[in-house]
Amino acid sequence: MTNADPMTGIERRAGREAVLRRSPFWALGRVINSERPWPWIAPVVILLLGIGLYPFIYNIRNSFREFNPMTGNVEPVGLENWRRLLQDDRLHGAFLTSAKYVLAALVIEFVLGLAIAVLLNSGPAISGLWQSLMILPMVVPPTVAAVMFRVLENPDYGALQWLLEGVGLIDKQEPLLGGTGRYAMAAVLIPEIWQWTPFFVLILLAGLKALPQDPLEAAQVDGAGAWRQFWDITLPMLRPMIAVAVLFRLVDLLKVFDYIFVLTSGGPGTRTEVLSFYAYQRSFVTIEWGYGSVLGIVILVLAIVLANVYVRVFKVAW
Amino acid sequence: MSAMKDTDAKVAIYRAIEDWRAGRISRRKMLGVLAAAGVALTSRPMLRRSAPSVSAATLQEAAATQPEEIVAFLRDVGGQFRGTTIRVVSEETPPSRAIINLKKEMFEDITGITVNWEVVPLDQVLAKVSQDAASKLGANDIYYFDQAWVGRFINDTYDPRELLDQKPDLAMPNYNIEDFLEPLVRHIAMYGDKMIGFPCDVPIFMYFYRKDIYDELGLQPATTMEEYLENARIINEAKSGEGTYGTVGQMKSGHYALECDMTAYVWSHGGSVFTADGKCALADDFAIQGVEYMRQLQQYMPTAVTTYDWGGQFTAIQQGQGGQVITWGENFPGWDDPANSKVSGLMEPAPLPANTAQRPPEECGFEEHPDLGHQGGSTYCLSRYSKNADAAWIFLQWATCSNTQTMASIIGGGASPMRQSTFDDPRVKEAAQVGVAGTTRHFPEMYNVIMNRMGTEPHLPQWPLIANDIIAVELGKLTTSDDPTGPAMVEIAKKVDEAASS
Incomplete structure (x- = not known):
């Protein structure tokens, strides 16, 4: 008998592969068996680009157009919206208000957070319970927290107002919310600090717990006091943790909106009008979408620049 | 939880803590009660302005008193659009809330038209309507306009007088546009000689x-x-x-x-x-x-x-x-x-x-x-960009007809009448009680x-x-x-x- 099949083994394999190539599962098999990373990450990259990049590009396009209430149409305006940036006194005021807000919140939250973290790290018996409770404010949506504080700070029946009146810090004529608005900035900072100081506490506490004990024990042997140990050893070693926490909060604080919207609506006048609230006002109250887009881009650029300056100035090493 | 009064919430907090201390409930259970009571206490001031909820019995009673000629119109004419969904965007106002409460029994169940009604704060209504008008996509079929905006949107809606004339087959019997109080039409719904929509609310x-x-x-x-x-x-x-x-x-x-x-x-x-x-x-x-x-x-x-x-x-x-x-x-x-x-x-x-x-x-x-x-009156208007204009027009007539306006005024919530017939209605006069x-x-x-x-x-x-x-x-x-x-x-x-x- 002779072999009737004229095809070699190689030809048979090539034939099978050609059939497989026509199968819809062939490409999927190639991806699954691939050792290269791009087929795996490509879908996510495309998705993220779609979600992140498209609105950004749309915003840039929008910044060169403006809604015209007379015609009811969005019309091209060239660089007009960008020129307006330089002449807008209210924007400059909002910029200063944002700076005050960010600085005050960051300093207070950091100092309080560090103090509480050190206290909890010193090991009181119920520190575990406190650590759990610390998470609670952070899981409350900021808008809900703001509404809660609107009740607490109410000049007529607010518990916080009553407490501060009791210790003589404020009076009925000049309450936290209302009156001439002297304490309006404090009124919006209070929920901010209540909600986000625990963020510092948790990060710094984790850092404190992870610090090596040898340098501290050596300093003790050398006779360094508690303050000296903290200032010269603990704090420098904690620097990477501090850097991360401050950077996260800095970027977040630039976007603050909820507390302002619920508690003061930027007022009285423009006293608590921060950049993001001003951008909201332009976009959705006065329906100046183009200028609102410009302000959105400004906030984004500001966050990127500040974050980079911070990383370089403070020599943040990850 | 919505029925929980302040006192109930405070008592619940007290009892939960006592029970936990006595070992009758777990810490998790106690925290759950505290959280629920806390939400009730803090959210109450926000909810106070809301219109009172209307009982199912009241709504059924309202539906039962809807005149037969309106029911027939909704069933025969509105029924042609069964399965259609129309969209309304408005502020949370007493008449809007009242009509939202009434629409299921008195409109949707009869016509088979679904009404998706989005209620947002006034500034967001303006933003949504502006966006809709600029894009001309017809995302909403019926707009709610504050009287202050009529100049801005006068070209984005149908003049209802023209619709009544041009679409007699879709006109509600005895709708009687002349019944709207003349000052309301003039001050709230007119811009020049054009009518933007029907008056629906007059906070004054x-x-x-x-x-x-x-x-x-x-x-x-x-x-x-x-x-x-x-x-x-x-x-x-x-x-x-x-x-x-x-x-x-x-x-x-x-x-x-x-x-x-x-x-x-x-x-x-x-x-x-x-x-x-x-x-x-x-x-x-x-x-x-x-x-x-x-x-x-x-x-x-x-x-x-x-x-x-x-x-x-x-x-x-x-x-x-x-x-x-x-x-x-x-x-x-x-x-x-x-x-x-x-x-x-x-x-x-x-x-x-x-x-x-x-x-x-x-x-x-x-x-x-x-x-x-x-006055801070407002109008319901039919969008010129609506893709379901006929179904929306039927809903608009129903929402602003004499009977619906009267029902909205008496089911509670503070809706104000737009029509002479509503002010004169015996049911409205009967509701004029103290306290x-x-x-x-x-x-x-x-x-x-x-x-x-x-x-x-x-x-x-x-x-x-x-x-x-x-x-x-x-x-x-x-x-x-x-x-x-x-x-x-x-x-x-x-x-x-x-x-x-x-």
């Missing part, structure tokens, strides 16, 4: 006072602005120590509500926002006098008044913080509601005090009509203000920017400072002129 400034306090102090309802100010002073001196102030405003900085208060007092002192040649008149002596008057009144208000919008003002009166007030008439049924109000049965409506001076409408610009009875939720006992005085004392803001496309931002923010600076009124009003007038000419 009325004068209310606490009868118990007036009686105790020997006061009479004010007939002049000076008497009103003097009454506020007397009440404040006698009662502010007990937490009841002379009056309460809606003076939240940066909020449209503040602008509404201002225009009412400017108008009642002979001023206006614009002159006939389109120039801002807010810096003239009459306007400054009006704003000075408002600042004098502010001395007799709680200090928190600079944080009150209309909701804050409503709640303050409901809590007994004001001895008298000139404000939106739609608040009254909520104050009379014994379940939620400390002043149930104590408030009384009175005729508005006479203006100190009054500028004739022909001396004002942009259809402005000065008078103390500031009950949804009372209509303020309607006769409301009718009087609509017909004789209605004040209307200017209608120009830039008005939302001027009213919601320029005046509201700049005036907010003034009312939270000791600065003199004159220079601030000059600054406001300058900015208004810039915006109006842009």
Whole structure:
């Protein structure tokens, strides 16, 4: 008998592969068996680009157009919206208000957070319970927290107002919310600090717990006091943790909106009008979408620049 | 949880802690109760302004009384559009809430048309409608327009008079457009000779006072602005120590509500926002006098008044913080509601005090009509970009017909009538009882203000920017400072002129 099949083994394999190539599962098999990373990450990259990049590009396009209430149409305006940036006194005021807000919140939250973290790290018996409770404010949506504080700070029946009146810090004529608005900035900072100081506490506490004990024990042997140990050893070693926490909060604080919207609506006048609230006002109250887009881009650029300056100035090493 | 009262919540907190200490419940259970009670306590002030919920029995009763000719129209004509979904966007107002409550039994179940009704704050209504009008995509079929926006959107809706003429096969029998009160149509729904939609709501400034306090102090309802100010002073001196102030405003900085208060007092002192040649008149002596008057009144208000919008003002009166007030008439049924109000049965409506001076409408610009009875009316309008215009038109007619308007006025929540037939309806008159939720006992005085004392803001496309931002923010600076009124009003007038000419 002779072999009737004229095809070699190689030809048979090539034939099978050609059939497989026509199968819809062939490409999927190639991806699954691939050792290269791009087929795996490509879908996510495309998705993220779609979600992140498209609105950004749309915003840039929008910044060169403006809604015209007379015609009811969005019309091209060239660089007009960008020129307006330089002449807008209210924007400059909002910029200063944002700076005050960010600085005050960051300093207070950091100092309080560090103090509480050190206290909890010193090991009181119920520190575990406190650590759990610390998470609670952070899981409350900021808008809900703001509404809660609107009740607490109410000049007529607010518990916080009553407490501060009791210790003589404020009076009925000049309450936290209302009156001439002297304490309006404090009124919006209070929920901010209540909600986000625990963020510092948790990060710094984790850092404190992870610090090596040898340098501290050596300093003790050398006779360094508690303050000296903290200032010269603990704090420098904690620097990477501090850097991360401050950077996260800095970027977040630039976007603050909820507390302002619920508690003061930027007022009285423009006293608590921060950049993001001003951008909201332009976009959705006065329906100046183009200028609102410009302000959105400004906030984004500001966050990127500040974050980079911070990383370089403070020599943040990850 | 929504039914949980403040006392219940406090008792629940106390019991949960006691039970946990005694080992009867776990810590997890205790924290759960505390969280729920906490939410109830903190959310209550937000919920207070909401219209009361309407029982299923009331809705069924309302559906059962719907006239047969309307049911037949909805079934035969509306039924052609069975399966269609239409979209409405509006502010949370008493009539909107009432119609949302009524629509299932009285419209959707009969026609098979689904109505998706989105309720958002007023500024977001403006943003959504502007976006819709600019894109012309017809994302919403029916718009809710504040009267201040008619100039901006007049070309984005169908004139309902034309629809009634052009689509007789879709016209509701006996709809009777002439039944709408003429001043409401003229002030709220017209721009030039074009009609933007049907009037659906008229919050209008009325004068209310606490009868118990007036009686105790020997006061009479004010007939002049000076008497009103003097009454506020007397009440404040006698009662502010007990937490009841002379009056309460809606003076939240940066909020449209503040602008509404201002225009009412400017108008009642002979001023206006614009002159006939389109120039801002807010810096003239009459306007400054009006704003000075408002600042004098502010001395007799709680200090928190600079944080009150209309909701804050409503709640303050409901809590007994004001001895008298000139404000939106739609608040009254909520104050009379014994379940939620400390002043149930104590408030009384009175005729508005006479203006100190009054500028004739022909001396004002942009259809402005000065008078103390500031109206904040609104319209439901059919979008020119609607993809379901016929189904939406049928819904619009149903929502604004005499029977639906009457039902909306009496099921509770404070909806105000738009039609003569609603004011005259025996069911409406029957509901005019003292100290009950949804009372209509303020309607006769409301009718009087609509017909004789209605004040209307200017209608120009830039008005939302001027009213919601320029005046509201700049005036907010003034009312939270000791600065003199004159220079601030000059600054406001300058900015208004810039915006109006842009």
